[in-house]
Amino acid sequence: MLGALGLAPDEEAVYRALLGRPSATAMLLADALELPEGVVEKSLAHLVEWGLALRSGGEAFVAAPPAMALGALITERRDGLRMAEQALVTFAEEHRAAVAGRSINDLIEVVTGVDAIRLRFQQVQQAARREIRNFVTAPYIAVRPGQNSQEDAAARRGVRFRVVLERPVLAEPDIVAEVVDSLSRGVELRVVDSLPMKLILADDDLALVPISAPLATPPGSEPGAVLLHRSGLLAALEALFETVWQRAYPLELSAFGGELPYAEQEGDEPTELDRRILALLLSGLTDQAVATQLDLSLRTLQRRLRHLMDLAGVESRMQLGWHASRHGWA
Known part of the structure; x- marks a missing residue:
């Protein structure tokens, strides 16, 4: 009750x-409170x-x-809080003046060339202490998924990874194995149909944003990116990531890994397969990618899907997906 006044x-x-x-x-109070006498003496x-x-x-x-006594403490605390409020105003003004005094070159660095982008990509991850947030789109500019040497080092430091994949990325060669590896190491992955940009955020301090993709780069020129330091623009990118993350579909390791004995059953409920x-x-995987991952023929996969559509009483895959989500089939 009196902790707000500083009393233990x-x-x-x-x-x-x-x-x-x-x-x-002190001895009498120690007996009454069933506390060690030394604790009571220190409190007194x-x-x-x-x-x-x-x-x-x-x-x-x-x-x-x-x-009298508590009233004096309360008054002292109120005075202290008023002084803290005044200090807050002063500090805020000093911070605004410092930020306003920084040139645009202090807040935004233009990076040109694959090697330079790759270096900044690694440095952004090295700077993270709490969390790395990432938008992954294809085609890749500097680093493919599965070739990120800093990911393991950051994970060992306890850095949390949240990654949103654009759906076409899941059609890239060997991507399923890379997804399984990332999920098994604790990386949180989600997928959306499309992403507005490539992006990597380190805590709330740094962001690297490629501004041209290899396919969109004019012949003879090099891809570019911008490195953003803490600013209003970086805060806007953080808000964008969180909005996309909330609506993205989560990828689960259970859907990818583990041996699954196959028996083609025609029951009234979907099997584990x-x-x-x-x-x-x-x-977001294609039929062929799913069949390869589960070691099925494409014909068997499509037969199972037809059976599931019959069970659900639907005529399209979109309707099947809606039914599966609503009834806990996936």
Whole structure:
């Protein structure tokens, strides 16, 4: 109750016990509160220092009247908070002046060339201490998924990874194995139909944004990117990432990994194999990629999908996906 005034729980307990007695020694209070005498003595010393208790001759103590003693502490805290508010205004003005005094070159660095972009990509990840957020689109400029040497190092530092994949990325060669590897290492992956840009964010301090893709780069020129330091523009990119993350479809390791004995069943409920097929298709993989991942023929996969559509009573895959999500099939 009195923690807001700076009193520890033991100190508050000693003060309240002292209020109910004309005077008391540390030994008496220790017995009454079932606390070690040393703890009570230390609490009494602090109470005397703050004016909440007084010595009453010898080893006895008396409580100072609450209205006077606690009132003084409350007033002191109020004054301290007012001073802190004034300091906040001063500090905010100093920060605004410092930021306003920075040139655009201090906030935005233009990076040109694949090698330079690759270097900045690694440095952004090295700078992260809490979280890395990433938009991944194809084609790749500098670093392919699975070839990111800094990802493991950042993960060992306890850095959280949240990555949104654009759906066409899942059609890239060997991407399924890379997705499984990332999920098994704790990377959080989600997928959306399309992304507005490539992006990597390190905490709320740095962002690297490619501004031209290899296919859009004029012949003879090199791809470029911008490195952003903390600013209003970086805050806008953070908000964009969080908005996309909320609507993206999560990828689960259970849909990709593990041995699954196959038996083609025609029951009234989807089998475990059917559930995995649906999960992978909803993740954005093509029929051929799903069949390869589950070691099925393309014809068998499509037969299972036809059976699931019959079970759901639907005529299209879009309707099947909606039915599967609503009824917990995937």
